Amino acid sequence: MLFTFKPGRATGQVPFVCAVLAGMFLLVTIACKKDDRPGVKPGNGGPTPIQWKKPAHFPDPVYDISRNPLTREGVELGRFLFYDGILSRTNQIGCGTCHQQEAAFTHHGHELSHGVDDLLGTRNSPSIQNLAWNPSFFWDGGVHDLDLVPFNPIENPVEMDETVKNVIAKLQNTPLSAAKMPVNYPLMFERAFGDEQITSERMMKALSQFMLSLVSAGSRYDYFRQGDRSALSVKEQRGMAVFRAKCGSCHAGELFTDYSFRNNGLVPSGAGDEGRFGITANPADRYKFKVPSLRNVGLTAPYMHDGRYHSLQEVLDHYTDSIHPSATLDIQLIGPGEKRGISLTSAEKQSIISFLRSLSDEQFIREKQFSDPGVGTNF
Ligand code: HEC
Ligand code: HEC
Structure with a gap:
């Protein structure tokens, strides 16, 4: 009899192999609890406040920093989220795909931005800089609160085409679901906000903290x-x-x-x-x-x-x-x-x-x- 391989067909062994792999991951995670991977540096009793400084010659900011005070751990979490493809349906498009640092956080060389599956948007990606002074966001000013901005790219079908709800579920599943260098988001949320709970509000606040730290005043x-x-x-x-x-x-x-x-x-x-x-x-x-x-x-x-x-x-x-x-x-x-x-x-x-x-x-x-x-x- 000819042996034919049927791709995608579940065999009894698959769940077993998965269980073993998951178990190994868990062990690795436990072993790594006190590790020195970037972004998961041990805090000593709560997040470390960062003084957000207004450049002397700039006007007063519009964003009320007192309702989302920056911390080292919050900004760092925001940075990881900003660059992580996990925020998109395909797990490949991060905010940093269209907002690249070397091009002052725009999409270098792209008239219009490409998102998931290389789909084309209708607008040019603006710079992410000095956002604390913006009274409104997007080319048409459709959003007024920086903390609400990420909903748009995440749920936009030609950008990240994901749901915020599903992003939260995926983040809660790290590091077990992570194939590359595992990032332990529950731990990072704990470091930034006091406990492991991952909510959309916390995610948006962390992204805002990172974006607020992007002050350009050194030309x-x-x-x-x-x-x-x-x-x-x-x-x-x-x-x-x-x-x-x-x-x-x-x-x-x-x-x-x-x-x-x-x-x-x-x-x-x-x-x-x-x-x-x-x-x-x-x-x-x-x-x-x-x-x-x-x-x-x-x-x-x-x-x-x-x-x-x-x-x-x-x-x-x-x-x-x-x-x-x-x-x-x-x-x-x-x-x-x-x-x-x-x-x-x-x-x-x-x-x-x-x-x-x-x-x-x-x-x-x-x-x-x-x-x-x-x-x-x-x-
Ligand atoms: C009447 C108001 C107004 C004046 C005056 C004006 N601009 Fe603009 N500028 C705009 C607007 C609005 C846009 C965005 C238009 C759009 O994309 O639809 C823009 C866009 C630009 C951009 C593109 C920036 C980017 O990131 O895409 C540059 C560069 C620019 N202007 C330079 C200038 C220069 C140089 C002058 C003087 C010669 C000037 N502007 C005068 C309103 C103005
Ligand atoms: C597929 C490319 C793409 C991705 C991915 C993307 N953006 Fe954008 N971003 C854009 C474009 C294009 C605009 C302008 C949209 C508009 O004006 O309608 C924009 C606008 C913005 C603005 C408004 C800036 C201003 O000056 O008004 C912010 C803030 C922003 N993006 C943050 C983010 C964050 C945070 C993420 C990740 C959650 C993200 N972007 C993901 C392309 C992208």
Whole structure:
């Protein structure tokens, strides 16, 4: 008789083998209880508070830190969750897949972000930085509380396509279910919150703690701003002056945005994205998008809500030559005599681009504490 192998067919031996394997895992886990794996360092009686510091030249934050005080263990748990594919249906897409540190936490080289099964979204991934100052999130400002943001990517069918409920169940099952370097989430939750209970509220709070720790205020511009006159070249300083005069009304202040929603004259995208209108249903909001911060903009190409421009030169050319007329076009982009756009010489454009590049924060993109801990629970 020919022996045929039937894949997927359960034999009596499988449960036995599984039980033995599970038992071995349990032993390993018990043996590792007092271990020195990253993220599971023993605490001595409760989480260690971290002082969250506002950079001196920044305005007061919007996020009320007192309702989610940062701790070393909470931020570390948030970092593990941020990079762990376990938050997605396929266990492969982490927040860090689309928000990559070397690109100031954007999706480098992607106009639109790819999520599970390589499905394509409709918007460009914005930078995760200085979120404590954001009064609203997403290009259309659809969410107002940072602690509620992760529900969207986790449950979005083209991003992580998972349910928060199932993520909690998977986290509760670690490290037994983890095939790669096991991360003991129950233990990490205990270290961060006092007991092993894993709830969606705690998960969101930990993710917020990590994201709140992503403060970028160490660019050459910041050094200049704090008194080091040699931090910017003459050309960059000239660019700063032109920028403030021509762009600073929307990209205002130290965060380089006033967080308002505006139509900056883009031809509507192929995806039919109407921006803020999708949230308010107010026709006056049609094609308005949140003014993005320009910190680290030299690292975050491509640009705009759909990533249509690949260089800062293209962005500048848009503002001078390609402003698309429409009922909601921002009044500031309509010049005297109905001439549309911002007038800039090519030398002024070059100096603005030089200035924008001085907003890159090399420490921010290299900081080890923000990086992928390199342990995933990919199955
Ligand atoms: C598949 C790619 C993808 C994944 C995975 C992803 N994001 Fe995003 N993220 C985006 C895109 C695209 C946007 C913009 C969406 C919009 O405006 O509608 C965004 C927006 C955000 C924002 C708002 C930023 C702002 O300035 O308004 C935050 C915060 C954020 N994501 C955090 C997370 C967290 C936390 C996770 C993991 C739980 C995550 N993201 C997973 C692509 C992704
Ligand atoms: C009327 C307000 C307004 C003015 C003035 C303005 N911008 Fe913008 N800017 C916006 C808005 C709104 C967006 C996002 C538009 C979108 O994606 O739909 C944007 C996007 C950008 C982006 C893309 C950033 C990213 O992360 O994708 C850059 C770069 C930029 N602007 C630079 C400038 C420069 C340089 C000037 C001056 C020459 C300028 N802006 C003037 C409102 C403005």
